[in-house]
Amino acid sequence: MDISEALATAANIMLLGMVCVFVFLGMLVLALKVLEKVAGGEVVPAVGVVPTKSNIQVDANVTAAITAAVHKFRQTKSND
Amino acid sequence: MDISEALATAANIMLLGMVCVFVFLGMLVLALKVLEKVAGGEVVPAVGVVPTKSNIQVDANVTAAITAAVHKFRQTKSND
Amino acid sequence: MDISEALATAANIMLLGMVCVFVFLGMLVLALKVLEKVAGGEVVPAVGVVPTKSNIQVDANVTAAITAAVHKFRQTKSND
Amino acid sequence: MEGLIKLWGDTGLANFVPGQIVMMLVGALLLYLAISRGYEPLLLLPIGFGCVLANIPAAGFTDEGGLLWYVYHVGIETGIFPLLIFMGVGAMTDFGALIANPKMLFLGASAQFGIFATLFGAIALNLVPGFEFSLADASAIAIIGGADGPTAIFLASRLAPDLLGAIAVAAYSYMALVPIIQPPIMKALTTPAQRKIVMEQLRPVSKKEKVIFPLAVLFLTILFLPAATPLVGMFCLGNLMRECGAVDRLSNTAQNELINIVTIFLGLAVGSKLSAEKFLTVETIGILVLGAVAFSIGTASGVMMAKLMGKFSKTPINPLLGAAGVSAVPMAARVVNKVGLEANPHNFLLMHAMGPNVAGVLGSAVAAGILLALVG
Amino acid sequence: MEGLIKLWGDTGLANFVPGQIVMMLVGALLLYLAISRGYEPLLLLPIGFGCVLANIPAAGFTDEGGLLWYVYHVGIETGIFPLLIFMGVGAMTDFGALIANPKMLFLGASAQFGIFATLFGAIALNLVPGFEFSLADASAIAIIGGADGPTAIFLASRLAPDLLGAIAVAAYSYMALVPIIQPPIMKALTTPAQRKIVMEQLRPVSKKEKVIFPLAVLFLTILFLPAATPLVGMFCLGNLMRECGAVDRLSNTAQNELINIVTIFLGLAVGSKLSAEKFLTVETIGILVLGAVAFSIGTASGVMMAKLMGKFSKTPINPLLGAAGVSAVPMAARVVNKVGLEANPHNFLLMHAMGPNVAGVLGSAVAAGILLALVG
Amino acid sequence: MEGLIKLWGDTGLANFVPGQIVMMLVGALLLYLAISRGYEPLLLLPIGFGCVLANIPAAGFTDEGGLLWYVYHVGIETGIFPLLIFMGVGAMTDFGALIANPKMLFLGASAQFGIFATLFGAIALNLVPGFEFSLADASAIAIIGGADGPTAIFLASRLAPDLLGAIAVAAYSYMALVPIIQPPIMKALTTPAQRKIVMEQLRPVSKKEKVIFPLAVLFLTILFLPAATPLVGMFCLGNLMRECGAVDRLSNTAQNELINIVTIFLGLAVGSKLSAEKFLTVETIGILVLGAVAFSIGTASGVMMAKLMGKFSKTPINPLLGAAGVSAVPMAARVVNKVGLEANPHNFLLMHAMGPNVAGVLGSAVAAGILLALVG
């Protein structure tokens, strides 16, 4: 394959590739439009930080411990 | 092997298999009875949630922090 | 290889090995002296427990929770 | 233009054969069951996804050098993945309830009748034209009745690799269907009065007993059934790591990251066996039917045994517990608890049912060993 | 004495060849960039370290039976490591911003022009004496423009294993350099007024949409581009595990421990391809130049497409978003945000830029599939 | 009936050979030491369990295609498992105490005399009829004196695979016995006054020093001892990941999940080498005796060197520190601390002992490299 032939092939791939990428992702755009119609609508925040399980656990532990501690402290105080 | 022969073999395996399973697990029952004699008796809850290390750590951290916080708070109060 | 020859080889390896270990680790000592000159001096604790990320997180959580709890408690008290 | 033709010639559209489309639908069904219905999602999701990937035309996932080909050959043909899963399950299992009440082992034993009766049934099915199950095939199918995924995959990979996909899918599907399959059988075989029976509280179990238990199980298996030692051995290793208290970091890894990693690959590898030519056969229908039969017989045998034991026992035994003997941990124990609560809202059977439940795991591993020794 | 001579004969000092010294400096440079400059440290640190190890004289890391030889053959020659990375990345990726604004896919599509233009450029470079890139080489080099590490490594391992080291290094280096490469191009192609454009808030996206999305992507890929299914399939598996909510423990392992383990080995294996005879060539210079060109063209194409789309769109489109279409997640989106804030301190584009950013990942996986189908 | 005979013929009872029974007892002993006595449980538990599994008659764990066969061939024959352990250990090691006081390296060096003296001793043992250790065998045995498990396994897998089981068991057992072996030697060689010596506080060490340290170690190893680069290189990679601060997620995985997974398999694979015909030999007795000798000599050499250094040092050096030079991290350092506290209840030597302790790890890796270069 001489260089001009190779360049022609490369140009061919370039054209074909960009067309395919656009067609493919274009179909995905259509699919997403359909998807929104079918499955969209639920109102939840689109993006954002979801609290992870470990955070929740820690907070629950912390809260429980503090509740107990403050309660105890209050009792101690009232006994003063 | 014709089908009646195969059925006989299968019946044989069925019988033999159930006998073996019962004998084997029966021996394990005996072994567990012996085990209870030898190693049982320690009074700990048979089943239940064992606190995991991380829980303990968190609780320790929490307790330490609260102890400090309440102590500080008490001092602050007493300075009022 | 008869035994006396083998013993001679072993003695040879023993000598050579210890010399090499000392030379090698000796060079590392020199390298560390140079390293101290070049990169030392920053004052951070040499050794000790570095707080891990999770500890920090827990502490931050704990601190935040306690701050809130004590604040709330103080308010409650002042309403008494 | 030439390139366009080449691309078109490589598309799925141009290469689909009908069987692949059907298998993709099967994969999609498994994904649906896993995600929307919550049927054993940890396994059925990767299996379903693997099924879809394996049936993509011209993608070569299951050809030599393809991703799924590697995963299957490294993990299942060697038997390593199911054994690692078993180690992880061992590290997750608390045998306390069983050690406190060893008689429950008999329930785990009798529920294995589901396995051996199904073996007979599979051979009998050869009377129907179109079925030609060998003894090895029949054994691999029968193990579905053990209600234990890794045991079924391990045995099928040894005895009937061609049926592995169907067997694994049947095993996990029926395990997920336990809450639907078992209650009618349990109710048909028991009276409301029997279902109300309250069990005595379990005695406390010492740490020492828990540590020695896996070693005792392994010891008996070594003496009497070496063919079961791969399964039982890895299970006991996991359980020993859990209970001994000296290697918690190994135990935690075995029951978390390691089992998770292996589960993903095991599922994909099982899914890779769901090809049209192996799954879309009359055998698969036979396997699905036999699997349901196996579960039902296992449940019934367990309940009947519990009734029998209740007659001779000093302490009362609720016959529902027998249903937990099929294993399907912890689903079957939960079903027992639920059916028990329906009869007596103050009777919590969950902890008692964990005994026969984990006994069922041992029982089906033992049954697998017997089948390997006799048929393998 | 004999022993001393033998030891001396085995030292690095006695065996170094100049190429190895240069490659060690290359490895040291990569380590420096990773550690001190924070350039993609998760990959460049293991790559740099692997480069150093691979070039130790007489240590045999890359000889048959050496550590790096095993890692390369098991993980990269099989294609498994980049695919597992892709699964993990899928499990880490939130497609919410893209699902909310599907048009952004066109930005991810047009940025792939960087790939295909570079392919042409690589062939054109053959006009310069000393360069002899085959079509396969050119395709593997061009994929650098996809700004996606695992895709580049996967394609290079398939099409041009000899160039893999240089291609991977170029890909990760330019991904790290995105904050330096992109802003001048973005500013040159847009007016301050255009950069100030505020986007409409994104609509909320339902869980159902997020679950169906990876399945829809996989479905289209199966229909039209099976060659891309290894990459896209594993990516979608990871994303499905993330979004379906039923297999969180698998998803967590895929995006943490599993991807970490694979990253270490992948980096070492890539580094093992950085040997003097393969890296210290005129081709490497060509690859580095072409990679920079590819990134620049991709960025420019994305921005131009965004300007074009803005003209026809009902809602305003900030043309900066186009730059995020090259992928390089999440670096490119952050660059867009930063350049946007310079023009309008109250205009936060980060979330909007995540749409084209993740679209770019899909776009380059699709482009890789096209190249595999046409050239592979 | 026929089936019953077949089953009986497959039982362990019918197939046991005496050697297997003895090896099972050895395995049980290792499990006991690991669980009840806390002797290096992370390794000795899997090794003991692997020993039991490997000696089950007719179970085929170590036959081609058996679980332990795969694990050994994949992980130890390739050398990969010990290297990954070393990477993890590197990621867990803080070299701060050594960087602050580099002279401690000489203690780590002199403790390696335990290795080389034992090599001589092993060859001398050939004078006793029944022993026939080759130079390679002797080197592999001698490395027990390095008191470092992965180094011993790596070297034994390279030089004397047949002795690997006994060597690994000896190495880990003596490491666990450090608190029993070392104190008498330490006390015999020091006066109470010497044991009371208080060390100067360690200077602070900068992050930069800690980052450059592993690179410097690797650099010297490359220049002078490439044969040690697999061990030292992976160790330094782990330490660099730990200290550089840019790849914490990789470092965490290397020192947790990855090392845990590898530890389980490494232990099983080592245990698989504990077969009767290889372990129940007079060589094993020799290995156990030589191992104890090696530890004792290493401890004594370290203490003597510390005394010598104390004479020439401007700052006082507590001679007990020398005992930590054998490695056995962190056990030996703790022993130093304990013996020191007995002499002076206010003298905490733990941090100072970490210096020679980690120096010992480097020292034995270097010694392993020298042996590989001279004998391998």
Ligand code: NA
């Ligand atoms: Na079962």
Ligand code: NA
């Ligand atoms: Na891209």
Ligand code: NA
């Ligand atoms: Na050492």
